[in-house]
Amino acid sequence: MRVGDSRCGAVEFALRVNTAAELLEAGAAVAEAARVLAAEFDCSSRQARRYVERAASGGRVVVPEEMVVFTVKVPAALAVRVRERAKESGGTISALVTAALIGFLARGHTQPRRR
Known part of the structure; x- marks a missing residue:
């Protein structure tokens, strides 16, 4: 939960719904x-009932x-391009970079070592 906010985060939400599912099961x-x-x-x-209903x-x-x-740290021009692409796609910079890194690592690319 965030300080001063009654909403729980995604992990806490999942924990509560899954606990409700266990109880129902x-x-x-x-x-x-x-x-x-x-x-x-x-x-x-009332909120607990919503978790159970979910x-x-x-x-x-x-x-x-x-x-x-x-x-x-990345070159400034690259940061600008990343921000623009995220804005164009309607997503976040974090989501864009996460997807790019997952794809990069899945392909098994390696960089030559600097000497």
Whole structure:
């Protein structure tokens, strides 16, 4: 959760929905599952009910991988191009760079070592 904000992040959301799914799979009634979630995650009964309803309608959700800040230095012109491409695509710089690095690493490219 962010400080001063009652919304939980994607990882916490997935944890709560998956806990609700576990309770439902174990045979708990919707109302009982909501009570357990509200107590376990210190959220309102209304919000807990939403997690249970999400679990009941869609099952478990994938827990997203934790994101970290990874700072690199690139030439200024490249940074401009990356920003422009992200803006054109409607995505974020992080999403664009992540996709590019995943693709690059999947192809097994290596750079020659500097001497």
